[in-house]
Amino acid sequence: MRFTRLRLTGFKSFVDPTDLVIADGLTGVVGPNGCGKSNLLEALRWVMGENRPTAMRGGGMEDVIFAGTATRGAKNFAEVSLAIDNGQRLAPAGFNDSDTLDIVRRITRDAGSAFKVNAKDVRARDVQMLFADASTGAQSPALVRQGQISELINAKPKARRRILEDAA
Amino acid sequence: MRFTRLRLTGFKSFVDPTDLVIADGLTGVVGPNGCGKSNLLEALRWVMGENRPTAMRGGGMEDVIFAGTATRGAKNFAEVSLAIDNGQRLAPAGFNDSDTLDIVRRITRDAGSAFKVNAKDVRARDVQMLFADASTGAQSPALVRQGQISELINAKPKARRRILEDAA
Amino acid sequence: GRERLLAAFEQVNENFAQLFTHLFGGGHARLELVESDDPLDAGLEILCSPPGKKLSTLSLLSGGEQTLTALALIFGVFMANPAPICVLDEVDAPLDDANVTRFCDLLDEMTRRTDTRFLIITHHAVTMARMDRLFGVTMGERGVSQLVSVDLRRAEAMVA
Amino acid sequence: GRERLLAAFEQVNENFAQLFTHLFGGGHARLELVESDDPLDAGLEILCSPPGKKLSTLSLLSGGEQTLTALALIFGVFMANPAPICVLDEVDAPLDDANVTRFCDLLDEMTRRTDTRFLIITHHAVTMARMDRLFGVTMGERGVSQLVSVDLRRAEAMVA
Numbered sequence: 001m002r003f004t005r006l007r008l009t010g011f012k013s014f015v016d017p018t019d020l021v022i023a024d025g026l027t028g029v030v031g032p033n034g035c036g037k038s039n040l041l042e043a044l045r046w047v048m049g050e051n052r053p054t055a056m057r058g059g060g061m062e063d064v065i066f067a068g069t070a071t072r073g074a075k076n077f078a079e080v081s082l083a084i085d086n087g088q089r090l091a092p093a094g095f096n097d098s099d100t101l102d103i104v105r106r107i108t109r110d111a112g113s114a115f116k117v118n119a120k121d122v123r124a125r126d127v128q129m130l131f132a133d134a135s136t137g138a139q140s141p142a143l144v145r146q147g148q149i150s151e152l153i154n155a156k157p158k159a160r161r162r163i164l165e166d167a168a
Numbered sequence: 169m170r171f172t173r174l175r176l177t178g179f180k181s182f183v184d185p186t187d188l189v190i191a192d193g194l195t196g197v198v199g200p201n202g203c204g205k206s207n208l209l210e211a212l213r214w215v216m217g218e219n220r221p222t223a224m225r226g227g228g229m230e231d232v233i234f235a236g237t238a239t240r241g242a243k244n245f246a247e248v249s250l251a252i253d254n255g256q257r258l259a260p261a262g263f264n265d266s267d268t269l270d271i272v273r274r275i276t277r278d279a280g281s282a283f284k285v286n287a288k289d290v291r292a293r294d295v296q297m298l299f300a301d302a303s304t305g306a307q308s309p310a311l312v313r314q315g316q317i318s319e320l321i322n323a324k325p326k327a328r329r330r331i332l333e334d335a336a
Numbered sequence: 337g338r339e340r341l342l343a344a345f346e347q348v349n350e351n352f353a354q355l356f357t358h359l360f361g362g363g364h365a366r367l368e369l370v371e372s373d374d375p376l377d378a379g380l381e382i383l384c385s386p387p388g389k390k391l392s393t394l395s396l397l398s399g400g401e402q403t404l405t406a407l408a409l410i411f412g413v414f415m416a417n418p419a420p421i422c423v424l425d426e427v428d429a430p431l432d433d434a435n436v437t438r439f440c441d442l443l444d445e446m447t448r449r450t451d452t453r454f455l456i457i458t459h460h461a462v463t464m465a466r467m468d469r470l471f472g473v474t475m476g477e478r479g480v481s482q483l484v485s486v487d488l489r490r491a492e493a494m495v496a
Numbered sequence: 497g498r499e500r501l502l503a504a505f506e507q508v509n510e511n512f513a514q515l516f517t518h519l520f521g522g523g524h525a526r527l528e529l530v531e532s533d534d535p536l537d538a539g540l541e542i543l544c545s546p547p548g549k550k551l552s553t554l555s556l557l558s559g560g561e562q563t564l565t566a567l568a569l570i571f572g573v574f575m576a577n578p579a580p581i582c583v584l585d586e587v588d589a590p591l592d593d594a595n596v597t598r599f600c601d602l603l604d605e606m607t608r609r610t611d612t613r614f615l616i617i618t619h620h621a622v623t624m625a626r627m628d629r630l631f632g633v634t635m636g637e638r639g640v641s642q643l644v645s646v647d648l649r650r651a652e653a654m655v656a
């Protein structure tokens with residue numbers, strides 16, 4: 001499974017549809033403070049099924065919807081889609097019969113989140129399982145949030161042990 | 169009261185007597201990871217009467233004594249002295265009759281800490297009071313440890329309120 | 337006790353609000369005492385709105401924005417009761433070059449307004465170039481620290 | 497459950513020890529399960545000895561040394577079970593230039609050994625110059641983010 005593209009619409013500061021192409025090797029993401037870099041990682045974890053608002057620096061799940069600025073009104077929904085190349089047919093059963101997997105999550109104000117895989121409605125749990133089977137997911141230790149290394153260093157030993165559980 | 173010089177002997181990685189001259193304005197301190205920069209701030213807080221080993225990244229108060237390396241043996245004591253220019257006679261009563269104040273703290277293995285001001289033995293409490301009266305001290309909010317800003321940002325509101333108590 | 341804390345809060349809040357707007361080149365922020373009517377038992381909440389962005393708590397800001405806001409608070413406290421010595425250990429690590437420059441401008445302003453002596457520990461080339469003098473800490477012999485003077489002009493040439 | 501955690505611990509410990517010595521150019525380190533005989537309830541302690549320095553817990557190391565050690569642990573876990581995607585958000589902030597270079601060398605090695613795609617968020621000029629491509633995030637319109645391609649050669653010239 002190769003991740004090929006992350007598309008954000010109305011997700012936090014990415015109000016207009018924005019594509020992040022994910023190619024082989026090392027892709028750098030740069031820019032001034034507050035411009036939206038960390039929001040990209042949050043979008044990836046969100047589409048993979050992250051369900052704790054505090055893990056997205058928010059109070060509630062709707063905090064990821066573009067809240068508006070001095071010159072633009074707030075949006076009514078946020079959507080993130082992740083395109084995955086499945087040419088090698090390594091995806092879990094039930095999702096393994098096409099060359100591409102398109103995973104879409106959309107949240108609408110007062111209506112909650114909806115997930116689709118290749119345009120078919122699925123539950124949050126199905127998406128979480130799909131990524132878990134591929135050794136990734138919102139809790140993957142390979143997704144290191146800003147400040148998370150500090151937390152690991154200062155964590156009590158019992159809290160630190162959880163990083164092993166993600167490897168097991 | 170102007171701070172003019174910090175001298176370290178056997179304090180953490182500063183085994184040989186080392187003088188840090190403190191002049192007016194902005195003095196930068198640079199160097200590679202692990203070379204001893206943060207140890208300088210710890211020496212300053214220690215000579216001002218810091219009495220919590222955890223605030224010095226240690227388990228016990230003796231952890232500040234040079235512990236030895238592959239090529240040098242451990243030391244038996246650590247000493248830090250702080251030279252203060254008191255030309256304007258602004259020091260607290262009892263310490264206000266000379267041009268310079270020399271504050272010395274020395275810890276000897278298995279014998280604890282001893283404080284002197286201008287060669288006269290004093291208690292830790294006297295030193296802490298001297299600096300508190302001069303709007304400084306080991307807990308001064310103007311002494312910002314590495315990682316302390318992160319702690320302030322992530323602190324619960326009640327813990328954050330303590331920064332106000334140092335200003336009051 | 338209580339009156340002194342409230343007086344300190346008012347002074348620090350005023351300083352903090354000014355410093356925030358100064359450091360961010362706009363926007364506004366304020367402190368609030370929350371969770372208790374007794375100031376000695378209350379929490380300190382930080383509400384901030386960087387220029388062009390909605391008002392929110394500190395936790396919703398970016399890493400660099402949080403650091404700049406925390407520096408506005410720390411210096412807000414400092415200005416209420418300036419200390420003779422101020423040491424900042426790598427506080428500029430999460431800041432981009434533009435914000436490091438604003439941080440250094442703030443330090444220059446503090447040296448004009450107070451007699452405080454500053455020790456600034458940093459890895460940032462921009463900060464180094466703004467100092468009045470530089471000391472380097474080295475470990476030529478493993479595990480043993482030494483202090484050396486560093487030529488400022490060499491540091492400035494590096495950033496040019 | 498218990499056997500899997502212990503097997504993971506053994507594998508990660510081996511990877512971690514190798515990566516630590518590799519990243520520090522010497523020294524040694526190990527992980528230990530502490531505070532309980534039941535691995536599912538134990539704590540993870542990190543004992544490390546950078547080259548020329550005494551063995552101690554992670555808490556006694558410098559900020560940059562702690563970060564490098566934590567990276568050795570994170571990649572030790574990663575190598576035990578490589579993910580298809582790895583995103584690192586400003587993990588290089590506390591590192592000096594020499595250690596940032598070692599961090600980038602480690603990333604290069606990971607791209608050789610795995611098919612993992614990496615997204616590296618950074619403010620560090622040295623890291624930018626080591627990437628295969630760069631995207632810039634901008635906020636031309638206040639509060640609205642946009643993604644643009646950044647010319648790598650310009651970034652490399654900046655570091656030269």
Ligand SMILES: Nc1ncnc2c1ncn2[C@@H]1O[C@H](COP(=O)(O)OP(=O)(O)OP(=O)(O)O)[C@@H](O)[C@H]1O
Binds near residue numbers: 032033035400401
């Ligand atoms: N729901 C939302 N609607 C609009 N804007 C939002 C929303 N949530 C967060 N933001 C904005 O996104 C910005 C944060 O972006 P982000 O944390 O990605 O910055 P960053 O590029 O990582 O910066 P740094 O380098 O400081 O870490 C904040 O300024 C915040 O105002």
Ligand SMILES: Nc1ncnc2c1ncn2[C@@H]1O[C@H](COP(=O)(O)OP(=O)(O)OP(=O)(O)O)[C@@H](O)[C@H]1O
Binds near residue numbers: 180203207232236479
């Ligand atoms: N009692 C001691 N005896 C000898 N060395 C010590 C002692 N205590 C600490 N050290 C050494 O001092 C070093 C830490 O120095 P310090 O934290 O000042 O580094 P730093 O220059 O601030 O680095 P960074 O840029 O990574 O923050 C450690 O490597 C540690 O081995």
Ligand SMILES: [Mg+2]
Binds near residue numbers: 585
């Ligand atoms: Mg960020």
Ligand SMILES: [Mg+2]
Binds near residue numbers: 206559560
């Ligand atoms: Mg340090």
